[in-house]
Structure formats: structure tokens, C-alpha cells
Amino acid sequence: MLPPDQIETIKKQLISQLDSSNIPDKENIKNNITSMNPEQLEEFLMQNNLIKKEDGAQEAPQAQQCIFCSIVSGQIHSYKIDEDKDSIAVLEINPISKGHVMIIPKEHIPTSDKLPKTAFSFAEKIAEKIKTKLNPKDVQISSANLFGHEVINVLPVYKEETINSQRHQAKPEELEKLHKKLEKKSKPRRVKPQKIKKIKKSESKKLWLPRRVP
Ligand SMILES: [Zn+2]
Incomplete structure (x- = not known):
């Protein structure tokens, strides 16, 4: 102390x-x-x-x-592009394709049935943004469990990529650029007064x- x-x-x-x-x-x-x-x-x-x-x-x-x-x-x-009350959206640093985003629930949620519904609607919202900004053929949304923490992958598909396709390590410049493109133009950070x-x-x-x- x-x-x-x-x-x-x-x-x-x-x-x-x-x-x-x-x-x-x-x-x-x-x-x-x-x-x-x-x-x-x-x-x-x-x-x-x-x-x-x-x-x-x-x-x-x-x-x-x-x-x-x-x-x-x-x-x-992390390269956070958006958040809502239950989840944050960050750029995957080992992406399968350009603009691969992960939705991470703020709570340590161990199983997919415990994922808040808002996490999926939030993923949909991010997928729409990716479609507008990056113009992929499609955007796939799928949940995954890593380190016992459920996440949702938002994966832009340009060719035939799937969630099992090969990943590559993104360069920082690449991530910075995508971050600028996809980042929600921020409102001031809210501080939780009740705490x-x-x-x-x-x-x-x-x-x-x-x-x-x-
Ligand atoms: Zn966790």
C-alpha cells in the first residue's frame, strides 16, 4: 500500500x-x-x-x-477501434486478413453461451464499418475461446479466407493505418462516477x- x-x-x-x-x-x-x-x-x-x-x-x-x-x-x-458497455473492439495483431478485428467482452467470459447478446450486435456494427471502409466481399463473425476468455472474430473476406486460414504478423505501420481508418471518432472517455x-x-x-x- x-x-x-x-x-x-x-x-x-x-x-x-x-x-x-x-x-x-x-x-x-x-x-x-x-x-x-x-x-x-x-x-x-x-x-x-x-x-x-x-x-x-x-x-x-x-x-x-x-x-x-x-x-x-x-x-x-492494443489498437482499440471502438467499445460499448460490454465489449471492446481491437485490431487483431496476427490477422488473417486486412481489418481482422476481435470483439473482447470486458468481463472474463469463459463459455460462448455466457457471451452478452450485445457482443454480437456490436460485432455486426463493426462488420458494417469494415464493409464500408475496406470493401471486402464479405465479413464473417464467429466466436472463439482463447485462454478461457470468449472473443468474437470479425473477419473481412477478400478472397477465400476463413477463420482457419493462415495468419501473419501485422506490421505496426499497417495497424496504425487501419486504426486510423476504423477508429470511432471519439467522444470523451466516460469515467464511471458510481464507482x-x-x-x-x-x-x-x-x-x-x-x-x-x-
Ligand atoms: Zn479474460
Whole structure:
């Protein structure tokens, strides 16, 4: 656990970083940071890769074992093109064809019958976008289970590709280009307000003091 004085320092640093950024929703994020308790702050820092677990510390089992949970939480970089409340859509880095996308449910869902219905409608939506932007002959949607986490493949078909066709490792430039093409033009990131308790006025005031120069 982080010592209390360090927590205050970290919060102030984060807030001053936000102040100097042009993130659209930063007031909201700042309020959330201000009101985080030490556990929430630590969790937030880890999820954003700002700190690492101490050696020997127990990682949450899902984060440790499942690559998709790590992608969802942002611990592993991905080319995310869209998301809805239940799933994210990322570019497959070992695609079968150009624009191969994976729909990853945000929860660690172990079997296909537990996949939220919204995951399929979301996949359909992404498939439509791929059709418009990349003009394949067809787009196939199929679920798969990897590392015990159900995902949905959205596979553009240009020739005779199927989900069992050979994959290749995509070059970063290739992925960047596709990402630009398919990315949803973003609304500001929504911060879940219900997860974070409101804090007392006196406390929030204290945190708005200008950062001390070391
Ligand atoms: Zn998982």
C-alpha cells in the first residue's frame, strides 16, 4: 500500500499533468482522482501502467492469466477501434486478413453461451464499418475461446479466407493505418462516477492547493 503522503503527492502530480493536457473530460477525471481512496488510486495507477506491483505481490488471477483481461484493462497495449458497455473492439495483431478485428467482452467470459447478446450486435456494427471502409466481399463473425476468455472474430473476406486460414504478423505501420481508418471518432472517455465515492468538501479543497515546488 502506498504511504499517505505519497498518495497526496501522486494525486497532485496527476492533476497537474491533467491540467497541462487537452483531454476533453479532464475536470471529471480530476474530480475522480481527487476522490479516490488509497486502494482505488493504487488500482488506477496499476491499470494505467503508472506503477508496477511489488515483487511477490499477488496479482489478481485474471490479470495474471488472461491476455484479454489485460487488454481490456489497458495493461497490454492494443489498437482499440471502438467499445460499448460490454465489449471492446481491437485490431487483431496476427490477422488473417486486412481489418481482422476481435470483439473482447470486458468481463472474463469463459463459455460462448455466457457471451452478452450485445457482443454480437456490436460485432455486426463493426462488420458494417469494415464493409464500408475496406470493401471486402464479405465479413464473417464467429466466436472463439482463447485462454478461457470468449472473443468474437470479425473477419473481412477478400478472397477465400476463413477463420482457419493462415495468419501473419501485422506490421505496426499497417495497424496504425487501419486504426486510423476504423477508429470511432471519439467522444470523451466516460469515467464511471458510481464507482467512486464523493468526498467531503474540506478534503477536496485541500487537494486544490498549488503543487509545492520540491
Ligand atoms: Zn479474460
